[in-house]
Amino acid sequence: MFILLVEEIEGVMLGALRRKAASGASSASVCGKSFYKLKPAGSASRVSSAVVEEINCIRGFGNVRTFCHLPSAGKTMYLMPKREVLNSSLKNVNLQNGSRPFSSDSDGDVFEAVVPFMGESITDGILATFLKKPGDRVEVDEPIAQIETDKVTIDVNSPEAGVIKEFVAKEGDTVEPGTKVAIISKSGEGATHVAPSDEKPSEKSPSSPSPPAEEIKEKQTPKVETKPAVAKPKGPPPKHSASEPQLPPKERERRVPMTRLRKRVSTRLKDSQNTFALLTTFNEVDMTNLMKLRSDYKDVFAEKHGVKLGLMSGFVKAAISALQKQPIVNAVIDGDDIIYRDYVDISIAVGTPKGLVVPVLRNAENMNFAEVEKEINNLAKKANDGSISIDEMAGGTLTISNGGVYGSLISTPIINPPQSAILGMHSIVSRPMVVGGNIVPRPMMYIALTYDHRLIDGREAVFFLRRIKDVVEDPHRLLLDV
The missing domain is CATH 3.30.559.10 (Chloramphenicol acetyltransferase-like domain)
Structure with a gap:
């Protein structure tokens, strides 16, 4: 790729030099930028930074900033990028081609816990329970959830040590191998900590001012005197037919789904x-x-x-x-x-x-x-x-x-x-x-x-x-x- 780049740059520069040399000019320009004519062999020669930037725009290598050349007598001059510029360009090219790190974060702080391979004959399972909560600290390969399959219970382990940032799946979901279950943060940033108690905060803030006593009296509804209702005598309880079954109350029954x-x-x-x-x-x-x-x-x-x-x-x-x-x-x-x-x-x-x-x-x-x-x-x-x-x-x-x-x-x-x-x-x-x-x-x-x-x-x-x-x-x- 860089050989083609050098040959193309050489052709553009030499063509411009020949045209300017024929007209007697001491400098040439490429894409509106000027540069010095190449001197005879053995003498120092350089290309202006403006020309280099314009050439970079032509080829699409935004990170290539410095070129050096050593012309020798009787030989064609080639422009070669420096080693550090080459490495930087290759890194940018790889990222542009879709090469991404495993972590979703640029610094590798966030990792995903996924459902592992469960066996040749098992294609999916039920996310039975979470063994940890968001905000809990986990170590490498520590189980954080359990998957129930047709035959065995399989653990979902943490890929890295860190803090559980959030759960992606829910208990009871049908999951397949590779399904994301949780997001693990190595630094613990963004993790949601779950309070140990399930008590709900009071709807009324203790610092809220109470209304004046006069307003409370105005809002009170006037009492209406009513005569106590005369209790009607209760009739005999309804008789159940002999064929009607006496079923136990529903609140004394529990319905639990079967495990896989x-x-x-x-x-x-x-x-x-x-x-x-x-x-x-x-x-x-x-x-x-x-x-x-x-x-x-x-x-x-x-x-x-x-x-x-x-x-x-x-x-x-x-x-x-x-x-x-x-x-x-x-x-x-x-x-x-x-x-x-x-x-x-x-x-x-x-x-x-x-x-x-x-x-x-x-x-x-x-x-x-x-x-x-x-x-x-x-x-x-x-x-x-x-x-x-x-x-x-x-x-x-x-x-x-x-x-x-x-x-x-x-x-x-x-x-x-x-x-x-x-x-x-x-x-x-x-x-x-x-x-x-x-x-x-x-x-x-x-x-x-x-x-x-x-x-x-x-x-x-x-x-x-x-x-x-x-x-x-x-x-x-x-x-x-x-």
Whole structure:
């Protein structure tokens, strides 16, 4: 660009010089501005500032103010801009071409907090609540709002440390990734501080003068004496017909909109009920040996692995063994095909205050008891504090739901699509059982398997539960693979 500029300037100047030299003039002019003729090689020569300004107007480079040249003998003279002038011009050109900084302010003081990417299958969410108020101080990556999606709750974090200037979106708005939520000011200028109390200022100023007593007397309405009305005797209360229902008063009811997570759960469960041929089979498990194993090794286990030994890891290992012996339970229908999975991803149903979530143990067939317990604790903690991600809940080949932690005795769980079965665990109850011809108390648990009868026959479902029963009642089978 500057080479073209130099060649164009050279052509204009030399043409003017030739015309003036022919007429005997000692100076030439360009665009109405005069300049000196170029002297022979080796002598100093300069261009007047007025000519430079006129040339700048021609080329559109308002920041180019100084030119220098070094003519040499027998060579064409070129005009080159100085380095600092070149840098200044390039900066102006970049700004004119639309290059803008991230901040909306020239000094980079203001930043925008936007909705982050929420996952491949999630396109929007509901702005559930603001965790901060305008005027509050926030640090980098500190959550300032929460977005409710179909599956998880996602935080909107502050891009920079500063003060919340204002909120752009409102609670209850449907937002998409990239939607502006708040404006953060690094310096705190222009931030609106919210008073801690919600008390409204009194409409009447305490400093306003009160009207004179005489005016108050004049404005008073004269009293009119009225005779007290004779109370009419009340009639009997209206009789309600026998068919008219006695409804509770509306003021004792509350209407709350469903969360996105609750809507998603209800939709998926209803789709499961409408799509699958649901059937449930039951069995009961004697928990004596598994509970004894846990009691004998819980201290040593916790000391070595840093996690408590629970009953869930025993059922996960038993379910993995049952899936390997009955691979059809680990399969799924896809159109007119059956997809067999040669891996085992166990989904663990976790009930949270916001709804049911189902994190997944990836490649559970390669985990030992300690790894299963650690991963379950980690995923359950994330689910309860709302930090679990979409990827940690995607997929799964079999779901285990432990309703026993809430005291459930028996239930018929619903399949989590697109899986083909779900295993339900229940509470442990001491019941009289016949063992060796004697009636003895035993800690018993009912287990249930709900399966898609389009794919899984009753024979495979019963064998699946029988394998879980055998492994839980005799954990040594896992060591011997029998």
